[in-house]
Amino acid sequence: MNDWIIYGANGYTGELIARAAVAAGLRPRLAGRNAAAIRTLANTLGLPFTICRLEDREGLHQALQGAQVVLHCAGPFQETSAPMVEACLQTGVHYLDITGEISVFEAAAKQDAAARRTGVMLMPGVGFDVVPSDCLAAHLARRLPEATSLALAFRTFGSISRGTAITMLTMTTRGCERRNGQLIITPPLHEVRMFDFGRGPQPCVSIPWGDVATAYYTTGIPNIKTFVAIPRRAQRWFSLARQLLPIVQLPTIRAGLRHLLARTLHGPDATTRATGRSIIVGEVTDTTGRCATSRLTCPEGYTLTVQTALLIVQRVLNGHTTAGFHTPAGLYGPDLICEVPGVTRSDE
Ligand SMILES: NC(=O)c1ccc[n+]([C@@H]2O[C@H](COP(=O)([O-])OP(=O)(O)OC[C@H]3O[C@@H](n4cnc5c(N)ncnc54)[C@H](OP(=O)(O)O)[C@@H]3O)[C@@H](O)[C@H]2O)c1
Missing domain, CATH: 3.30.360.10 (Dihydrodipicolinate Reductase; domain 2)
Known part of the structure; x- marks a missing residue:
């Protein structure tokens, strides 16, 4: 069974993704800093969970052990992504998030060489933006x-x-x-x-x-x-x-x-x-x-954020990854979005 983590699963968007993942037959491990909220949601959905704070470097590394990918949903990401990216690079876990913040993309792009070295894929922005x-x-x-x-x-x-x-x-x-x-x-x-x-x-x-x-x-x-x-x-x-x-x-x-x-x-x-x-x-x-x-x-x-995030999680779980920093269309192509039900594209 693939082990993957939704961090910030008790947030509005994290919970939507967790519920949709279960409906799609996936079994993410729920994680976050809010023990009561994470435990309640995990018990409701019948999922495993881990409590850890982003400031607890060792605890975060431990939490990521054995996981294939983290879908980071705790934002604002300019306050939360750096420790998670660092933990992913240290533990060899692929990193996805749902940011739309320029500084977060630029910081991840600067980690491209480190990600290639460690065989980790960094793909921020797997939601509505971008x-x-x-x-x-x-x-x-x-x-x-x-x-x-x-x-x-x-x-x-x-x-x-x-x-x-x-x-x-x-x-x-x-x-x-x-x-x-x-x-x-x-x-x-x-x-x-x-x-x-x-x-x-x-x-x-x-x-x-x-x-x-x-x-x-x-x-x-x-x-x-x-x-x-x-x-x-x-x-x-x-x-x-x-x-x-x-x-x-x-x-x-x-x-x-x-x-x-x-x-x-x-x-x-x-x-x-x-x-x-x-x-x-x-x-x-x-x-x-x-x-x-x-x-x-x-x-x-x-709704689209849930759909695109899970589409990309499934690609990663199926092994469609490349080490380094990548944008969604940069790696998966312009037609990735056409796989989402309800999307239409027109040209002028
Ligand atoms: N790109 C897109 O299209 C898109 C779509 C949806 C959402 N987002 C972004 O996703 C983020 C979350 O949105 P939301 O609607 O789910 O917000 P939310 O309901 O306020 O949830 C925020 C989540 O982040 C956690 N969190 C915040 N700061 C944290 C920190 N320093 N350490 C650990 N956990 C922290 C919160 O945990 P606690 O409960 O412990 O505070 C909670 O689980 C926002 O930045 C939003 O802009 C982007």
Whole structure:
């Protein structure tokens, strides 16, 4: 029997993945720092469990012994991924996570040589960000191999979990895009641009989404920007929200907001997860002005995260791994996302 671990299994997304894994006939070992919550969930699902803190280096190494792969679901990952990556490299366990944070991808990319040496695969970003968008970027690069610029825009329907909200709060301090292959820090939410998600142009604002890091490794395209649709009901308030950003960045306000989000957000309910949709539009251009646009319509973001994470876990358990740092589409190709039920892709 394959031994694999979901760390942070008691979180909103970790629990969804654990339940879906069991429904798919898999038997992950549940892990995390919250003994009561992990034990209760493991007993409910009839799964083995391990309690360990990320700060306990030895305990973490021990917990990973014998496992084939860890699916790390405890975020924000800029606070949690480094000790888990280190433990995976030390114990020869493959590492997957569901981050969408640029700094986490870049840190994992820097461990490429160490991962190759130890025969470990490091693949952050096996959730909604970045699997579909990474596949879309790779598909567009396939359509226009000379592309020099890529823009990706996301539109999701439905609410977000507290973990996502807290992680997104960390993204409001500054923007980031890729120019000539380099990561460039920009003011937060600084560019507004129109994208068509299928019902005419809609305003979208630049955000530092993980693809600024990953799409470069997948496609080699040197200029990359990522955007998110401004919901129609929020468009009136958008200018005001932008003006308030400096206040949100004050440490005491941020701490208060983080506390508030942790207490009030519970994530989308089962109906929203079953009926919601997400749409990603990608555009590439080359230096002669040629361009290509493609669009992916996908299940709701958390539903898709569960599907893509388990799809990739199963690949790893089946031995489809390569040592080193990899992006999802970089290793498994642009059509990986088409294996997920409910996903459609169209080209313009
Ligand atoms: N890329 C994507 O598409 C995607 C999709 C879904 C989620 N995510 C990301 O996944 C993360 C989790 O989201 P969520 O909705 O599941 O959040 P959540 O419900 O708040 O759960 C967070 C989990 O992380 C654990 N955790 C947090 N900090 C930890 C630390 N320092 N050490 C050990 N465990 C720690 C928590 O454990 P305790 O209970 O002990 O606090 C809990 O198990 C977020 O960063 C979110 O942005 C990404």
